[in-house]
Amino acid sequence: MSAPGSDREAGAFLRHGGRLAAARGAFPDAPAPWLDLSTGINPRPYPARRADPAALRRLPDPEEVAALEAAAAAAFGVSPDRVAATPGTEAALRALPRVLGARSAAIVSPTYGGHAEAWRLAGARVSHGPWDEARHSAAEAVVLVNPNNPDGAQVRGPDVSDRWLIVDEAFVETVPELSVAPRLFSSPVTTGEGGGRRAGRTVVLRSFGKFYGLPGVRLGFVIAEPGLAGRIGAQFGDWPVSAEAIAAGLAAYTDDAWRERTRLRLARDAARLDALLGANGFEVLGGTSLFRLAAAPDAGRRFEALARRGVLTRPFPDQPTWLRFGLPKPKDWPRLKAALEGSRR
Structure with missing residues (x-):
C-alpha cells in the first residue's frame, strides 16, 4: 500500500486508529473537521453524567x-x-x-x-x-x-x-x-x-x-x-x-434500556454502511456492528483519496487491500457517501 507523508506518519496510521494529528500533518489541505472512521467507537455516545x-x-x-x-x-x-x-x-x-x-x-x-x-x-x-x-x-x-x-x-x-x-x-x-x-x-x-x-x-x-x-x-x-x-x-x-x-x-x-436501543441502532447502521461500501467498489469482509472491514484492490490509493477529503480510515501493514471503517455520526452519512464516490475516481 502506498503510504502518505513520512514513514513516521505512515507508521502512526498502520499502528491503530485515532491518529488525527498525524492525519492533519500528512494531509494539510484536507477539509476540516475531519471525519474519523479509523476506530470502532460508537459515534453516538452514552449521555453520561459528569462527576460531582x-x-x-x-x-x-x-x-x-x-x-x-x-x-x-x-x-x-x-x-x-x-x-x-x-x-x-x-x-x-x-x-x-x-x-x-x-x-x-x-x-x-x-x-x-x-x-x-x-x-x-x-x-x-x-x-x-x-x-x-x-x-x-x-x-x-x-x-x-x-x-x-x-x-x-x-x-x-x-x-x-x-x-x-x-x-x-x-x-x-x-x-x-x-x-x-x-x-x-x-x-x-x-x-x-x-x-x-x-x-x-x-x-x-x-x-x-x-x-x-x-x-x-x-x-x-x-x-x-x-x-x-x-x-x-x-x-x-x-x-x-x-x-x-x-x-x-x-x-x-x-441503563439497560439504552443498551438495548443502541444494539439495534448499531446493527441498522452497520447494514447501511455495508450497502454504501458495496455500492462504491468495496467487498465487505466482516466486522462488528461498531466497525466494518472492507477490501478493494486499490485500498492504498483509496485510503489517501478519502484522507484528502478529510475522512480517516484504518489501513493495515500486512493486508494492503484492507481498510476498516467505523460508523459515522447521523449528520456525516452524506459526507461519507460523497467521499467514497469521489475516491473511486
Missing part, C-alpha cells in the same frame, strides 16, 4: 470503586467478586503477562497488535495463527479477541487445555450472547460447564469506551477468579479509576 465537582477534589473511595464494579458485574452477568476495574482495557492487557508469568503466548490472528506487543515486552515467545492452531499449540497462554478486531470473527465457547486463556471481549456488547463470562463467573462458586479449573485459568477483558462511545474516560475491567482479579487490579494501585470513570460507568451500566 466535590468528587474531583478528593481521591475516589474504595466503596465507590466497588459500587462501579458491582454495576458492571450485573451488566456482564457475573458475580461482583470476579470483577476488577482498570484504567482501560489496554492497561489491563499490558499487565497480564507480568501477573500470569507465562513464558509463551499464542495470539489468535490477525488481531489487535497490542496483545502481541505486551507479551513480547514481557520477554515471552509469541506465535500467531488461527484459533484451531493456537488452541492446540504448546504456548502457556492463548489470547483470543472475541469478536475479533478487525474481521469480527467469532469463537463460540472457546476452551483450551490446562493453560491460560485470555479472552478480550472489547466488542462483545454488540453480541452479548458470545461472552464466556456468564458461563464461568456467574456465581461466587463456579458451577456448570467449564468447572472451577477452567474458570481459574481464564481471564476476560471488557471495555467501556467502545460500545458506550467514551474512550477518553479510560475505563475497563478484568473478570477472573477472585484472587486473580484482585492481583490484576492491584497492579493499578488504590485508585485504579477516576471520579469521571466512576460516574460514567455507574450510570451507563445500570
Whole structure:
C-alpha cells in the first residue's frame, strides 16, 4: 500500500486508529473537521453524567470503586467478586503477562497488535495463527479477541487445555450472547460447564469506551477468579479509576434500556454502511456492528483519496487491500457517501 507523508506518519496510521494529528500533518489541505472512521467507537455516545465537582477534589473511595464494579458485574452477568476495574482495557492487557508469568503466548490472528506487543515486552515467545492452531499449540497462554478486531470473527465457547486463556471481549456488547463470562463467573462458586479449573485459568477483558462511545474516560475491567482479579487490579494501585470513570460507568451500566436501543441502532447502521461500501467498489469482509472491514484492490490509493477529503480510515501493514471503517455520526452519512464516490475516481 502506498503510504502518505513520512514513514513516521505512515507508521502512526498502520499502528491503530485515532491518529488525527498525524492525519492533519500528512494531509494539510484536507477539509476540516475531519471525519474519523479509523476506530470502532460508537459515534453516538452514552449521555453520561459528569462527576460531582466535590468528587474531583478528593481521591475516589474504595466503596465507590466497588459500587462501579458491582454495576458492571450485573451488566456482564457475573458475580461482583470476579470483577476488577482498570484504567482501560489496554492497561489491563499490558499487565497480564507480568501477573500470569507465562513464558509463551499464542495470539489468535490477525488481531489487535497490542496483545502481541505486551507479551513480547514481557520477554515471552509469541506465535500467531488461527484459533484451531493456537488452541492446540504448546504456548502457556492463548489470547483470543472475541469478536475479533478487525474481521469480527467469532469463537463460540472457546476452551483450551490446562493453560491460560485470555479472552478480550472489547466488542462483545454488540453480541452479548458470545461472552464466556456468564458461563464461568456467574456465581461466587463456579458451577456448570467449564468447572472451577477452567474458570481459574481464564481471564476476560471488557471495555467501556467502545460500545458506550467514551474512550477518553479510560475505563475497563478484568473478570477472573477472585484472587486473580484482585492481583490484576492491584497492579493499578488504590485508585485504579477516576471520579469521571466512576460516574460514567455507574450510570451507563445500570441503563439497560439504552443498551438495548443502541444494539439495534448499531446493527441498522452497520447494514447501511455495508450497502454504501458495496455500492462504491468495496467487498465487505466482516466486522462488528461498531466497525466494518472492507477490501478493494486499490485500498492504498483509496485510503489517501478519502484522507484528502478529510475522512480517516484504518489501513493495515500486512493486508494492503484492507481498510476498516467505523460508523459515522447521523449528520456525516452524506459526507461519507460523497467521499467514497469521489475516491473511486
